[in-house]
Amino acid sequence: MSTNDPEKLEASIHRLLRSIPDRRAPASLEARVLGELSRRAALPWWRKSYAYWPSAVRATFFVGSALAAALIVSGLFVLARTTGATALAGGVAERFSWLVLAREIAASASDRLRTLIGAIPTLWLYGTAGAIAICYATLAAIGAAAYRTLTFVRQNP
Amino acid sequence: MRKYQNMVFTTSARLVKNDAQAEDISQDVFIKAYEHFEMLSSSPAAGGWLKTVATNLSLNHLQRYRNRWRFFSELGGRDDAEGEDSPAVEFAAPDTFFEGVDADERRAWVDEALAKLPDHQRVPLVLYHFEDIPYDQIASRLGVSLAKVKTDILRARAALAKILSRGGESLAPLSH
Numbered sequence: 089m090s091t092n093d094p095e096k097l098e099a100s101i102h103r104l105l106r107s108i109p110d111r112r113a114p115a116s117l118e119a120r121v122l123g124e125l126s127r128r129a130a131l132p133w134w135r136k137s138y139a140y141w142p143s144a145v146r147a148t149f150f151v152g153s154a155l156a157a158a159l160i161v162s163g164l165f166v167l168a169r170t171t172g173a174t175a176l177a178g179g180v181a182e183r184f185s186w187l188v189l190a191r192e193i194a195a196s197a198s199d200r201l202r203t204l205i206g207a208i209p210t211l212w213l214y215g216t217a218g219a220i221a222i223c224y225a226t227l228a229a230i231g232a233a234a235y236r237t238l239t240f241v242r243q244n245p
Numbered sequence: 246m247r248k249y250q251n252m253v254f255t256t257s258a259r260l261v262k263n264d265a266q267a268e269d270i271s272q273d274v275f276i277k278a279y280e281h282f283e284m285l286s287s288s289p290a291a292g293g294w295l296k297t298v299a300t301n302l303s304l305n306h307l308q309r310y311r312n313r314w315r316f317f318s319e320l321g322g323r324d325d326a327e328g329e330d331s332p333a334v335e336f337a338a339p340d341t342f343f344e345g346v347d348a349d350e351r352r353a354w355v356d357e358a359l360a361k362l363p364d365h366q367r368v369p370l371v372l373y374h375f376e377d378i379p380y381d382q383i384a385s386r387l388g389v390s391l392a393k394v395k396t397d398i399l400r401a402r403a404a405l406a407k408i409l410s411r412g413g414e415s416l417a418p419l420s421h
Contacts, residue, residue: 094399094402097402097403097406098402100406101374101402101405101406102374104355104409105355105374105375106374106375107348107351108348108351108352108355108356109348109349109352110251110252110254110255111251111254111255111258111352111356112251112254113250113251113253113254113255113268113271114254114264114268116268117250117254117268117271117272117275118247118250120268120272121271121272121275121276121279124272124276125276125279128276
């Protein structure tokens with residue numbers, strides 16, 4: 089029986105592939121799985137993920153986290169209403185006053201850059217973009233050639 | 246575990262084409278199974294669940310470690326694709342090559358032939374014929390077009406038949 093009919097070939101390949109038995113798993117697999125399970129079982133609960141913590145600990149952690157969050161929020165609220173809060177905000181703003189200067193420098197540099205780019209002829213910009221694209225394509229081609237060559241050498245030593 | 250370890254290992258090994266990596270993946274599959282032991286212990290679909298997890302972990306492994314090379318490996322020539330773009334050749338039906346040949350020997354021949362296929366042909370072929378996954382789901386899972394999946398599987402079958410026909414010729418004296 090011979091075939092070049094795709095449907096017959098598909099059926100034939102399918103029959104062949106489904107007729108072959110499974111490979112035997114390495115003898116070490118079972119020991120590895122059992123070893124890993126033992127290692128995980130030996131870990132204390134606080135080194136496992138939250139889902140594996142004891143129920144009582146999970147509940148305590150949940151309640152504790154909620155209380156801590158409520159305490160922080162209410163503390164900040166109370167702090168904001170005291171007279172010292174304005175002085176604190178002023179102190180913080182003073183510490184970060186350099187950010188205003190940095191923003192002004194960045195804005196000035198951006199304006200100058202925009203002016204500079206506006207002064208460059210469009211043809212130069214297109215030429216530079218083209219050169220970058222050619223360099224990128226060349227690098228990709230060299231990489232592909234190197235990879236294929238090295239793969240070929242490794243597969244056919 | 247003993248009941249399913251060969252199936253899980255074989256599923257993974259056919260996809261990743263590397264025994265050491267297949268063993269790592271099989272270990273992960275059984276650890277996941279242990280985490281779902283209550284659900285699986287009484288389920289008649291445990292084998293299917295294990296096979297699906299083995300397939301998914303193997304595909305994740307392939308995508309994680311081979312994505313970076315895909316661009317380079319698929320760029321340029323396709324000289325690694327056995328029989329690709331070759332004119333239609335009439336093959337003897339592959340399932341007749343091994344009539345009378347021991348099952349283990351037949352498996353060794355087929356595994357060797359599968360290993361000669363490039364990844365972009367072997368993986369969809371294995372998913373289609375061994376895992377019974379339809380074309381559209383293979384395309385979706387591999388992130389390629391449906392047309393590419395169909396073409397790759399078609400070429401993979403032709404390449405496999407070609408490789409096996411060479412093996413079949415050398416086997417002929419053994420089987421008769």
